[in-house]
Amino acid sequence: MRFEVLMADTAERFLCEPHQSVLDSMERLNRQDIPVGCRGGGCGVCKVQITHGEYLRRRMSRAHISAADEVAGIGLACCVIPLTNLTLSVVVGPNVPPPQLGAREHS
Amino acid sequence: MAIRGVLRIGEVALRVLDMAAARRHYADYIGLIEVPVADTAQVYFKAWDEHDHHSLVLREAASPGLDYFAFKVFDDATLNQLTQRVEEAGLTVEHLPAGTYPHSGRRVQFELPGGHLMQLYAEKERTGNTLPTRNPGVLPDEGVVRGMRVSRLDHVLLAGPRLAESTQFFTEVLDFDLGEELIDNDSGMQLATFLCCSNKPHDIAFVLRNEPGGFHHVSFHLDSVADVYHAGDIMGKHNISVEVGPTRHGITRGATIYFYDPSGNRNEVFSGGYIHYPDLLPLTWDTTQLGHAAFAIDNQPRPSFFNVVT
Numbered sequence: 001m002r003f004e005v006l007m008a009d010t011a012e013r014f015l016c017e018p019h020q021s022v023l024d025s026m027e028r029l030n031r032q033d034i035p036v037g038c039r040g041g042g043c044g045v046c047k048v049q050i051t052h053g054e055y056l057r058r059r060m061s062r063a064h065i066s067a068a069d070e071v072a073g074i075g076l077a078c079c080v081i082p083l084t085n086l087t088l089s090v091v092v093g094p095n096v097p098p099p100q101l102g103a104r105e106h107s
Numbered sequence: 108m109a110i111r112g113v114l115r116i117g118e119v120a121l122r123v124l125d126m127a128a129a130r131r132h133y134a135d136y137i138g139l140i141e142v143p144v145a146d147t148a149q150v151y152f153k154a155w156d157e158h159d160h161h162s163l164v165l166r167e168a169a170s171p172g173l174d175y176f177a178f179k180v181f182d183d184a185t186l187n188q189l190t191q192r193v194e195e196a197g198l199t200v201e202h203l204p205a206g207t208y209p210h211s212g213r214r215v216q217f218e219l220p221g222g223h224l225m226q227l228y229a230e231k232e233r234t235g236n237t238l239p240t241r242n243p244g245v246l247p248d249e250g251v252v253r254g255m256r257v258s259r260l261d262h263v264l265l266a267g268p269r270l271a272e273s274t275q276f277f278t279e280v281l282d283f284d285l286g287e288e289l290i291d292n293d294s295g296m297q298l299a300t301f302l303c304c305s306n307k308p309h310d311i312a313f314v315l316r317n318e319p320g321g322f323h324h325v326s327f328h329l330d331s332v333a334d335v336y337h338a339g340d341i342m343g344k345h346n347i348s349v350e351v352g353p354t355r356h357g358i359t360r361g362a363t364i365y366f367y368d369p370s371g372n373r374n375e376v377f378s379g380g381y382i383h384y385p386d387l388l389p390l391t392w393d394t395t396q397l398g399h400a401a402f403a404i405d406n407q408p409r410p411s412f413f414n415v416v417t
Contacts, residue, residue: 037415039348041124042171042371045415059124061371061417063170 053086117179122168128369138254171370173322177226221267222319255338257327266321308359321416324373357403
């Protein structure tokens with residue numbers, strides 16, 4: 001069955017396909033609610049805080065998600081598979097691009 | 108100068124989250140050949156046209172990324188000379204006797220300014236590419252060239268701080284040439300450097316990043332641009348995570364696809380590019396042409412190029 005993801009910060013909602021990660025479902029809908037990185041649990045770019053709902057986790061890099069993070073509901077959206085409707089928000093981590101790069105592309 | 112110093116990247120050791128998924132990716136899809144090694148938790152691979160025992164080493168761990176990388180040098184005397192120069196440059200050198208790594212002669216290991224562990228070695232068991240050395244022919248048996256048809260390791264790109272120091276180490280201590288660089292247009296600061304020890308447009312590259320020891324990608328060589336599309340077809344068929352491509356890099360002029368292994372380590376298939384000679388002047392790109400430097404067909408820089416590393 002399909003479950004709904006509610007983005008807490010924007011009140012945007014989208015549906016997750018069965019057995020698919022939150023990020024996978026979001027990309028299939030051509031949405032951009034969560035930043036996309038490696039899609040393999042390695043880079044930490046799609047980090048989210050899940051505040052409501054239940055889910056399965058695929059293995060994620062300990063360099064980005066500690067055991068304490070897991071207990072606190074922090075995970076990587078590419079590795080989070082909903083078991084109920086979820087409420088979550090994007091965690092802005094250290095992995096943001098240098099803002100000066102790309103900004104001058106069209107100058 | 109004929110190539111008689113540092114020859115090529117000969118070994119890359121990566122951590123993966125799930126070995127079963129990694130085996131499927133690197134062997135079945137990319138087409139590397141798994142090489143059996145007794146009594147080890149590591150898994151060893153080679154590309155078909157490499158002549159030494161192995162070139163990619165995988166280890167299952169809690170976080171993906173790079174354990175170390177190694178360049179092969181011409182012979183043992185070269186290894187001695189380079190070791191002395193590395194020590195004179197002030198780096199702490201660890202001497203690893205023959206047999207520390209399987210089927211390998213002695214190595215020296217040191218940490219680069221950006222936090223990456225690098226090794227040099229002269230000897231590794233030569234197992235060949237399945238073709239004989241007398242009347243070798245041109246075509247291996249059916250099944251040797253498979254998957255994405257990668258022929259060999261091409262280069263690595265590493266992310267970390269102290270980029271200028273790493274670059275200087277390669278040019279002044281290891282006799283690499285600076286082939287190309289990307290600089291900030293306002294400050295002139297180097298953001299990425301591309302270094303050659305051979306006729307390739309790069310054998311190793313560095314990109315600036317605050318956190319040390321970052322792994323940006325390992326690149327595998329393909330014989331033709333048509334093979335790049337064939338590799339892309341395999342990625343699509345097996346739902347491999349693709350970052351960008353097929354496209355062409357401005358820097359190096361190589362045809363490329365960036366994609367990820369199941370643990371998030373970035374891979375590349377790479378073909379073409381120009382021939383480098385040591386008398387060429389370095390090419391400089393600045394950030395006014397960042398998109399063209401990175402991906403020269405759509406000229407769009409990807410934020411993920413700078414923020415996705417393992």
